Amino acid sequence: MIILQRRKDIPTYLTIAVPIISILITVLAGGIIFALLGYPPLDALYEFFIAPLSRPDQVGNLLVKACPLIIISTGLIFCFRANVWNIGAEGQLILGAMGAGWVALSFPEAESRFMIIAMAVMAMLAGALWGAIPGLLKVRFKTNEILVSLMLTYIAIFLVDWTVRSPWRDPLAFGFPLTKAYPDAGLIPVMSLPGIGRLGQLHWGVPVAFLVAICGWFYLTRSLGGYQIKLMGDAPRAGRFAGFHQGRVTMFVMMVSGALAGLAGMIEVSANIGMLQPQISFGYGFTAIIVAFLARLNPLAAIAAGLVVALAELGGDTAQISMRIPKVVTGIFNGILLFMLLAGETLTHYRIVWVGVTEKASINKTSIKKDEASHG
């Protein structure tokens, strides 16, 4: 029979090899699925992973796609490190976009450069508030944060749908569910790089995303607060003996991740859309979960991981146009990637050993205590 044997120490090469091998297996498995369903596999893989980068301006677009993923996953890394399962970043993103939209639409004549800062602050407040709800219910009533944050996502979707169709609808939009366009001061301009000029749709939100990831990394790895988060996630009992407050950590990570998701929502709208509409996000809140895992819960690595996942997202767009494959198909790659990363996590910590029947008697059994995610 096959058993798993805990490794005494984890070889460094494995921590680097696991994400890379996971990506390779994902591409391979995705190709096989396309072949089985009668799509030319090489063409499909080309459309998903190479065609998006065939033009230099597409590099800019890749960065633009990665921008919300990097910001949101940095926030989620705070949560996941603390063993708090916020999977409602999508809803927090929407609330953030609405908060920023409220500022932009309230001051249509604004020309001040502080406008964009006010919008970012409002977006982060709204996102943090939406993230605080599952946090508060978890701390106060031990309510499962997975289900509550997810239910709040659906509520957020209906909420933004209502606002753009009723109170905030532009009367001149010919009945389309759109708000008025934001004033110029509420838009994030396209970047102009020295010597190159514009690179696709590359905008000023992208450097903000990099900054967020770097700050997040610094906080989590170089501060007492970051240590507290990790301790509460890995060994809550020890943390309590050390005098740390579990409830406070939970609230903090939920609000940080909500605020960052809200910021991502504001950047998405101000840089790419310029007004509110029923659909703001394309599942970035969920995709960012995969980015967080691909980055092995390290915000710096989330920059690279965000770019990898954004490539598949961008590929989904090109494949939809050129091969008429629905956009959701990107989920196949995302799903397999997450499966592989999780398996890799186990194989990093354990060695697979085959033991004969005679040895069976000497096998101990233990349960993994670190996977403590449960209802209620």
Next chain:
Amino acid sequence: MAEELLLAILLTSVPLILAATGELVAEKSGVLNLGVEGMMLMGAVAAFGVASLTGSPYLGILGGGLAGLLISLIFAVFVLGLATNQVATGLALTIFGTGLSGLIGAPLVGQSIDGLPSLIIPWISDIPMIGAFFRLDFLAYLSVILVGLTAYVLNYTQFGLVLRAVGINHDSAHALGYPVLRVRFMAVLFGGFMAGLGGGYLPLVLTPHWAEGMTSGRGWIALALVVFASWQPWRVTAGAILFGGITIMQLVGQARGWAVPSQFLSMLPYFATITVLVLISRGGRIQFGAPAHLGKNFLITR
């Protein structure tokens, strides 16, 4: 009119009953599978595809169930074989299932099938109000039988006792010589089969088309329902009918032009779920029958 409404509520609740009952069994054995939405979508696309190819909605039922079972196999291998994090693996399953069902279903968009016919039971179905319960289709009747069977096996058989023991404390169950992983494996596959049936009900009865993401969050509501019902099969059924009622009420409200915007009515099931989650969480989890080792992995190691 009231009877038509009752019938509509019952039909809406069937996918929830099926998926939630399956998830309940998996959770009772200690496995939290967040992939219900993905398994339901796979069931829906398979049921529609099989019914469309063979022209038989009954074969569609089988196709839906088997598709759900097959995709839950992936989850079982990762969570039970490799002891991966259950929450993240379940999310991966939902993301994967949403994508794969979209790819499989792409050529099916725009097609239409003959759904499952209503099997009207003579005499009884003419009774006012109660008659609505006897004008359902094969899969709806089957769902009631499956709930009854699940309740019986869980509460009155030795296998059910072992399954619950595994969910309460897998170390003790293992020490007593029960095959923890094998029991959980069967529970997860049963959950997949039931979610597949529930997903299949959507194209086979509710709307005779395939649309990507057509479960629209029902998988997540099913997950919430298990908690709502405090892990009791018959309460799952009652809860599903309640949720079906809220959904239908919102449609009625839209049709009659109630002053409340439709989006707010659409939010109701999600609000209700949160409220219930808070209410049952307050009372502490043990008396609500929550399996103590839910979400924790068991691993043979040395």
